[in-house]
Amino acid sequence: MTDSRKPLILVTNDDGVNALGIKMLIDAIRPLGEIVVIAPDGPRSGMSSAITAFQPLRVHALGEECDLTVYSCTGTPVDCVKLGINEILERKPDLVISGINHGSNASICVIYSGTMGAAIEGCIFGIPSIGVSLTNHAALADFTQASAYARVIAEKVLCEGLPQGVCLNVNIPDVQKVKGIRVCTQAKGRWAKEFYRSQDQMGREIFWLTGEFENEEPDNQHTDEWALANGYASVVPCQIDMTAHDVIQKLNHLSLQD
Amino acid sequence: MTDSRKPLILVTNDDGVNALGIKMLIDAIRPLGEIVVIAPDGPRSGMSSAITAFQPLRVHALGEECDLTVYSCTGTPVDCVKLGINEILERKPDLVISGINHGSNASICVIYSGTMGAAIEGCIFGIPSIGVSLTNHAALADFTQASAYARVIAEKVLCEGLPQGVCLNVNIPDVQKVKGIRVCTQAKGRWAKEFYRSQDQMGREIFWLTGEFENEEPDNQHTDEWALANGYASVVPCQIDMTAHDVIQKLNHLSLQD
Numbered sequence: 001m002t003d004s005r006k007p008l009i010l011v012t013n014d015d016g017v018n019a020l021g022i023k024m025l026i027d028a029i030r031p032l033g034e035i036v037v038i039a040p041d042g043p044r045s046g047m048s049s050a051i052t053a054f055q056p057l058r059v060h061a062l063g064e065e066c067d068l069t070v071y072s073c074t075g076t077p078v079d080c081v082k083l084g085i086n087e088i089l090e091r092k093p094d095l096v097i098s099g100i101n102h103g104s105n106a107s108i109c110v111i112y113s114g115t116m117g118a119a120i121e122g123c124i125f126g127i128p129s130i131g132v133s134l135t136n137h138a139a140l141a142d143f144t145q146a147s148a149y150a151r152v153i154a155e156k157v158l159c160e161g162l163p164q165g166v167c168l169n170v171n172i173p174d175v176q177k178v179k180g181i182r183v184c185t186q187a188k189g190r191w192a193k194e195f196y197r198s199q200d201q202m203g204r205e206i207f208w209l210t211g212e213f214e215n216e217e218p219d220n221q222h223t224d225e226w227a228l229a230n231g232y233a234s235v236v237p238c239q240i241d242m243t244a245h246d247v248i249q250k251l252n253h254l255s256l257q258d
Numbered sequence: 259m260t261d262s263r264k265p266l267i268l269v270t271n272d273d274g275v276n277a278l279g280i281k282m283l284i285d286a287i288r289p290l291g292e293i294v295v296i297a298p299d300g301p302r303s304g305m306s307s308a309i310t311a312f313q314p315l316r317v318h319a320l321g322e323e324c325d326l327t328v329y330s331c332t333g334t335p336v337d338c339v340k341l342g343i344n345e346i347l348e349r350k351p352d353l354v355i356s357g358i359n360h361g362s363n364a365s366i367c368v369i370y371s372g373t374m375g376a377a378i379e380g381c382i383f384g385i386p387s388i389g390v391s392l393t394n395h396a397a398l399a400d401f402t403q404a405s406a407y408a409r410v411i412a413e414k415v416l417c418e419g420l421p422q423g424v425c426l427n428v429n430i431p432d433v434q435k436v437k438g439i440r441v442c443t444q445a446k447g448r449w450a451k452e453f454y455r456s457q458d459q460m461g462r463e464i465f466w467l468t469g470e471f472e473n474e475e476p477d478n479q480h481t482d483e484w485a486l487a488n489g490y491a492s493v494v495p496c497q498i499d500m501t502a503h504d505v506i507q508k509l510n511h512l513s514l515q516d
Binding site for chain 1: 301345383466498508
């Protein structure tokens with residue numbers, strides 16, 4: 001039975017429904033409301049805001065107990081959010097929370113992140129949305145602090161909402177004691193040396209994606225990378241309007257009237 | 259032989275190397291420089307900025323003639339750009355151009371678009387980058403006007419560059435006579451009624467992604483959707499910094515010092 005007085009929270013991730021990070025997130029936020037989990041049936045790292053255009057999607061009910069229902073989905077993190085809101089949930093959720101991702105989504109990684117793709121999708125629907133990541137890729141990383149911070153931030157967002165068109169990219173450093181939370185900007189950065197060249201069993205050339213992250217503003221204390229490197233959790237407000245409003249005037253020479 | 263005095267242009271798309279849109283784009287921009295095409299080996303619509311994390315990538319040389327070399331790649335549009343810049347091109351390209359996409363990438367579609375994922379990736383590398391789309395999904399759509407506009411804009415961008423961290427989302431309306439170019443904002447909008455419920459051959463429930471686009475600001479003449487609906491090509495400058503700088507102050511209540 002649904003208790004409509006409780007907040008409804010849609011949970012997803014990009015590491016798949018069986019990842020430790022999402023289990024720890026669910027445990028941490030269960031007291032906050034009715035939880036519906038719709039998460040990919042396996043890893044979907046690096047899926048960004050990808051949607052499944054050419055294949056049908058399938059949803060499987062995995063379990064239901066008091067105020068917690070879990071589904072897996074054959075699609076991407078964004079597909080999970082779309083299916084949840086369009087087809088599965090009986091009402092619009094009060095919060096979409098994605099994670100806890102195994103690995104950092106700070107700086108430019110926000111663009112590739114399936115975790116953040118799901119949060120951005122929640123935001124497109126006008127729902128307060130959060131992506132949460134721990135800067136440790138290990139399957140058995142220690143999510144204790146990250147899940148506690150996820151709960152604190154989820155509580156605040158449930159209570160106060162978020163500005164329209166803005167979601168949160170939360171990253172927690174993998175340190176012994178997190179020093180607190182800083183609201184940050186997305187650090188300028190890029191990846192370099194991105195491929196490991198190898199050969200398959202037939203001697204044919206293959207490329208594995210890898211790389212080294214280069215922080216282009218390591219001394220900027222306002223950035224997420226600085227916060228994480230200095231033991232703070234970073235919260236970057238991310239907007240779904242990608243328009244570079246301040247350069248529209250500069251580009252008016254591109255205008256053309258036939 | 260490479261003529262290093264000519265601009266080097268990396269071309270990709272998300273409809274695959276055999277799509278009509280990319281062929282028309284290549285024909286249109288060939289006079290502008292040395293062209294290297296690295297495009298997916300099949301359709302990758304809706305791939306956003308997805309990267310291939312768990313599978314090896316393969317690249318196949320398809321052909322080489324005067325100032326035109328064509329490769330296909332097993333990965334996503336972003337993988338194509340990364341492979342091109344990291345592994346295939348002998349120098350940094352002067353322009354990355356992606357398209358011409360079969361279908362609109364205006365408004366919120368910029369977020370799901372593999373075409374724009376590739377342009378955003380070029381921009382992350384600090385290269386002037388453009389995504390071009392025609393508002394017609396048909397495989398045999400008429401790309402005559404779209405490719406002419408793509409060339410005009412590519413020429414201007416090659417000549418004048420783009421602001422750092424900004425790429426262009428260009429959409430061309432499928433009309434008899436395009437009226438010109440307008441520099442626009444990304445229209446606020448969302449998709450509704452997104453799934454077609456059906457059954458597979460065993461009677462199991464499946465969901466196909468579909469939907470209706472809802473323009474949330476139909477009267478705003480500054481938007482890409484307005485431009486396209488009124489016969490203009492739209493050019494939206496898109497930034498890779500997703501930070502909502504103007505709300506950082508408002509969110510400072512989330513800051514926490516342990």
